[in-house]
Amino acid sequence: DAYAGEMVYHDGDLDEMRMCHGDYKKKLAWLGPGKKRRMIHRYLETFAKKVTVSPQSISSLSYAFSLYKLSEDKAAQILSDLCLAMPEKTASTGKLLFFGNHILKSPEARAKLEPIREMLASSYRDDVGISGEDIVDKSQKAMGEAAYREAVTKAGKDQTSLTPGWEVLGLTKEDAQRIWDEEEESGFVSSMEAKYSRAKLKYNDKGQRLDELGDVKPGQEDLDGNDDGSEVEASSSGAYECGQCGFTMFVAPGREKKFFGPGFKCPECGAAKDQFVGKNVEDQ
Incomplete structure (x- = not known):
């Protein structure tokens, strides 16, 4: 939580984000092989909850993906896995879908975001006259x-x-x-x-x-x-x-x-x- 909170606090300041990420990689070494996945999942959850959509936040999240050395396909899979694990948080998953579609460019990566869209679509009832x-x-x-x-x-x-x-x-x-x-x-x-x-x-x-x-x-x-x-x-x-x-x-x-x-x-x-x-x- 401290890592995610500090990363979000420094949103937009890429140098501070880089230093924060480096420090916590060392501090959280005790998490073992699953460290990277747990860190980015917690960061993305906090990011989606607290950071509003803006050109700056798109740039910040894109930079965060680069800190983790993620390929577009890997970033898309992480976004998809995380969103599908929290179907009740439609506001956060909607934002993460937006971020993913505006950061990831390859058709293959965007295709991996489709399960998020399908999950969100299924959460709406049909009684408002629109699918x-x-x-x-x-x-x-x-x-x-x-x-x-x-x-x-x-x-x-x-x-x-x-x-x-x-x-x-x-x-x-x-x-x-x-x-x-x-x-x-x-x-x-x-x-x-x-x-x-x-x-x-x-x-x-x-x-x-x-x-x-x-x-x-x-x-x-x-x-x-x-x-x-x-x-x-x-x-x-x-x-x-x-x-x-x-x-x-x-x-x-x-x-x-x-x-x-x-x-x-x-x-x-x-x-x-x-x-x-x-x-x-x-x-x-």
Whole structure:
């Protein structure tokens, strides 16, 4: 755990990652022949849980594979074995599938990732009007778009041309330009800025949103105090995306209120439910 935690802590600093890896190879010699496998499995589990998708994290994981001297086929097999061993962790396995597909280039290596895709697809029910395979594909695309959106806002308000990183994330130039234009129009406000600006909104003890004068805003009169006042934009397709990390989930029609109940948090990054936005997947 200490090894995995330190490697993740130094994510993006390749020199520190190299030194950390070298130190722990010596410290963990007592693990014996299975040392390498146990180290990389624990690292990948922690990496998938704590590191968000970004051009930097793709580069870091690729570098980690090189520290272990893994061929593409071997890296793909390790990813597949690990993901299949934790079928209940769909958020982490979805991220590892994304990383694998954007780091590994050979058709043979990518073919070894297919069992992960199949497992994820089988975990979705068919009552949302879309197949499990399509859900996985759209979730993977949404993950890349959310990562690029975050990269764009992180680049700051003074940028005047397309932010680098879209190719690494597997986006087309057209999609990257669309995202960049949308963020430019909104002033390049990051998800964290948006989150904390929302936190300044005022609510009464029934969870009803108030205006600047302290009066209940229109449309809030029917709230009975059993919710926290935040709302989730409706989605005709049942798809909802976290605006903070890009995690996408699919909710059966009619179950939205129960699903996004009080205290709901993103299973991937812990963001509040007001970070989730309904997505019409047929438009993607």
